[in-house]
Amino acid sequence: MKETIVTIDENAEVEIHTKGFKGTECKTETAALKKALGQVVQETATAEMNQSATHGNRASH
């Protein structure tokens, strides 16, 4: 199951988390959402996003 979680707090600050996406799939999935909301001010990759890049490097060995 792939999830996109958007949290909007009392100050109208928006955070977007994604779960279940591999590699950079999460960025593609949320591109339109981010553009619709406004301007990205901070973006942090998580272990799951980096995991597929590592596997790709191992495969090339």
Added chain:
Amino acid sequence: MSHVVKVELHITDLDALAKAAEMLGLEFKEGQKTFAWFGQHVGDYPLPEGFKASDMGKCDHALTVKNNDRAYGVGVCARRDGKPGYCVLFDFWAGGNGLVNHIGPEAKKLKQAYAVQVARKALLKAGNRVDIQQKGGKYVLVGRK
């Protein structure tokens, strides 16, 4: 989790703004060029970049409070700071005669409601099933596919 993003909100979708207004007991008046306010700006609060005191009361669209003719309104104005979309102008003196109860201090409730509508629309368009929950003062939208 895959990645975490923080976004600075820009009001660009007037349809979403109209739906946000509905959430808060307001009405979106497309093309209305004036909004109700005290009538005199005494320089006691800053205005958005590019706006002067003489701009108060004028707008590109407006929001009005339903069932309260005394309440001040909200001006929806094209931004003048080079960023896209609209900013909101409003007079909060004496709570705007009830306006601030609807939009919150600094219009934070209005901006929050707008973000909810934009996010919901985008998640649905991407093919998600969308659940919306309120947890304390926060809205949490979960899109699943």
